[in-house]
Amino acid sequence: xxxxxxxxxxxxxxxxxxxxxxxxxxxxxxxxxxxxxxxxxxxxxxxxxxxxxxxxxxxxxxxxxxxxxxxxxxxxxxxxxxxxxxxxxxxxxxxxxxxxxxxxxxxxxxxxxxxxxxxxxxxxxxxxxxxxxxxxxxxxxxxxxxxxxxxxxxxxxxxxxxxxxxxxxxxxxxxxxxxxxxxxxxxxxxxxxxxxxxxxxxxxxxxxxxxxxxxxxxxxxxxxxxxxxxxxxxxxxxxxxxxxxxxxxxxxxxx
Amino acid sequence: xxxxxxxxxxxxxxxxxxxxxxxxxxxxxxxxxxxxxxxxxxxxxxxxxxxxxxxxxxxxxxxxxxxxxxxxxxxxxxxxxxxxxxxxxxxxxxxxxxxxxxxxxxxxxxxxxxxxxxxxxxxxxxxxxxxxxxxxxxxxxxxxxxxxxxxxxxxxxxxxxxxxxxxxxxxxxxxxxxxxxxxxxxxxxxxxxxxxxxxxxxxxxxxxxxxxxxxxxxxxxxxxxxxxxxxxxxxxxxxxxxxxxxxxxxxxxxxxxxxxxxxxxxxxxxxxxxxxxxxxxxxxxxxxxxxxxx
Ligand SMILES: Nc1ncnc2c1ncn2[C@@H]1O[C@H](COP(=O)(O)OP(=O)(O)O)[C@@H](O)[C@H]1O
Ligand SMILES: [Mg+2]
Numbered sequence: 001x002x003x004x005x006x007x008x009x010x011x012x013x014x015x016x017x018x019x020x021x022x023x024x025x026x027x028x029x030x031x032x033x034x035x036x037x038x039x040x041x042x043x044x045x046x047x048x049x050x051x052x053x054x055x056x057x058x059x060x061x062x063x064x065x066x067x068x069x070x071x072x073x074x075x076x077x078x079x080x081x082x083x084x085x086x087x088x089x090x091x092x093x094x095x096x097x098x099x100x101x102x103x104x105x106x107x108x109x110x111x112x113x114x115x116x117x118x119x120x121x122x123x124x125x126x127x128x129x130x131x132x133x134x135x136x137x138x139x140x141x142x143x144x145x146x147x148x149x150x151x152x153x154x155x156x157x158x159x160x161x162x163x164x165x166x167x168x169x170x171x172x173x174x175x176x177x178x179x180x181x182x183x184x185x186x187x188x189x190x191x192x193x194x195x196x197x198x199x200x201x202x203x204x205x206x207x208x209x210x211x212x213x214x215x216x217x218x219x220x221x222x223x224x225x226x227x228x229x230x231x232x233x234x235x236x237x238x239x240x241x242x243x244x245x246x247x248x249x250x251x252x253x254x255x
Numbered sequence: 256x257x258x259x260x261x262x263x264x265x266x267x268x269x270x271x272x273x274x275x276x277x278x279x280x281x282x283x284x285x286x287x288x289x290x291x292x293x294x295x296x297x298x299x300x301x302x303x304x305x306x307x308x309x310x311x312x313x314x315x316x317x318x319x320x321x322x323x324x325x326x327x328x329x330x331x332x333x334x335x336x337x338x339x340x341x342x343x344x345x346x347x348x349x350x351x352x353x354x355x356x357x358x359x360x361x362x363x364x365x366x367x368x369x370x371x372x373x374x375x376x377x378x379x380x381x382x383x384x385x386x387x388x389x390x391x392x393x394x395x396x397x398x399x400x401x402x403x404x405x406x407x408x409x410x411x412x413x414x415x416x417x418x419x420x421x422x423x424x425x426x427x428x429x430x431x432x433x434x435x436x437x438x439x440x441x442x443x444x445x446x447x448x449x450x451x452x453x454x455x456x457x458x459x460x461x462x463x464x465x466x467x468x469x470x471x472x473x474x475x476x477x478x479x480x481x482x483x484x485x486x487x488x489x490x491x492x493x494x495x496x497x498x499x500x501x502x503x504x505x506x507x508x509x510x511x512x513x514x515x516x517x518x519x520x521x522x523x524x525x526x527x528x529x530x531x532x533x534x535x536x537x538x539x540x541x542x543x544x545x546x547x548x549x
């Protein structure tokens with residue numbers, strides 16, 4: 001039911017696209033027909049070049065996301081034990097998190113060159129803050145009764161952090177991860193477009209500015225689908241790690 | 256439930272009901288496991304700060320079952336939090352097993368009034384009970400799980416050990432919380448209105464279970480309850496608290512024979528007299544202004 005409705009919307013969109021381009025209202029050069037773009041996509045999927053680009057982008061994105069996850073969680077756990085540190089860090093975080101990822105590209109190139117470290121810097125910086133902010137907030141707002149329970153039954157402060165505050169924060173941490181995954185894709189593509197010599201973002205930039213519009217649309221489609229797949233992966237990870245919360249949330253929803 | 260419960264410590268029943276109370280020391284004076292001396296406590300910040308506890312003193316003897324009754328909002332939960340070492344005191348001192356309490360001491364466990372929020376939603380009922388056995392360090396994880404299983408069975412929750420707390424009713428959650436408190440096998444068990452959400456039939460069974468386990472493991476118990484019948488039925492002594500700021504207005508001994516029986520004890524002349532005296536005392540409290548200092 002839900003799936004068929006969603007599919008219906010997508011089909012409608014492509015039909016509309018095809019109709020507009022067939023009507024001759026827009027230039028076919030800038031705005032190719034859906035069928036032309038689809039043919040370009042199929043052709044592209046058959047080339048090794050495309051898959052190499054895809055692999056490059058995917059590796060950058062997932063490496064960056066993994067580093068952001070480790071650093072963001074580590075930082076949040078640190079601030080959970082040292083409130084003073086958090087007070088000092090949070091104003092900096094406020095500035096860093098609102099900086100758009102492309103704004104960092106020039107300085108990252110000066111500092112780190114055009115190599116993989118530059119990409120990682122851009123991606124990690126985009127993805128770390130939603131993870132850190134969600135985790136730090138959740139770790140500092142544990143249900144007080146749960147902490148009293150931990151203390152009453154003999155758990156030390158660090159045991160309470162690991163065995164109570166951390167598991168209690170997991171649902172919100174996964175929300176942070178989901179946001180971070182979206183930011184990571186954005187940052188990866190933006191950095192590749194601005195400073196890449198390979199990867200999907202670079203290919204998109206090239207196709208766009210050499211007027212290979214069918215390829216451009218095909219790449220946009222691929223990046224979009226990739227984004228959806230990443231979101232689904234974060235949801236899957238959430239289901240695996242905190243199945244209890246998925247059930248609880250489902251129960252809380254009205255029928 | 257309740258079947259198969261034996262009374263290995265039948266000799267204990269001969270002791271209780273005597274004037275000196277249970278588990279007397281060699282001198283005949285009960286050995287206190289808990290001593291609260293003129294403790295005071297305020298809660299809230301700045302202008303909203305209110306004094307909740309006002310110079311409260313009492314003892315709990317080793318092996319004794321003491322109930323605390325008092326009007327709702329008078330500070331019973333606050334008192335229990337202080338006794339558990341979870342709240343700091345403004346004045347006075349608390350000794351547990353001869354040592355001053357500054358943090359939650361080993362050998363003491365708490366069943367919180369807010370049972371629902373004190374259960375961990377990411378742990379099954381069984382794991383929640385195991386969580387309370389942290390201080391039983393010499394037990395293997397396997398043994399802890401087996402013990403937790405037995406205790407959940409004794410509170411009638413065998414079929415729900417793998418459910419999450421939020422998947423069972425409030426009454427069942429409360430029984431999980433009690434099971435967690437019992438599983439810790441502490442010397443002193445603090446119970447804060449532990450049966451408020453439990454239905455009447457189960458409540459009677461749970462009362463007998465708590466009594467029976469307390470006696471079997473020689474636990475002392477301090478029970479907060481608003482139910483005067485429950486206080487008299489379970490206790491060796493009942494402490495009556497005043498309105499906030501709360502003070503001790505009365506201590507009544509309950510020298511009823513043990514083991515107690517839901518039918519016989521509740522028909523006992525002595526039971527009815529004590530119950531009557533308590534109810535009158537509490538009614539008088541409701542109409543009077545809070546007592547002033549000595
Ligand atoms: N954290 C708090 N801050 C301010 N007031 C509180 C706080 N906790 C409890 N109180 C107040 O203290 C009084 C005693 O509360 P409590 O100990 O829970 O009473 P009881 O358990 O006897 O019903 C109540 O009037 C309550 O509103
Ligand atoms: Mg209370």
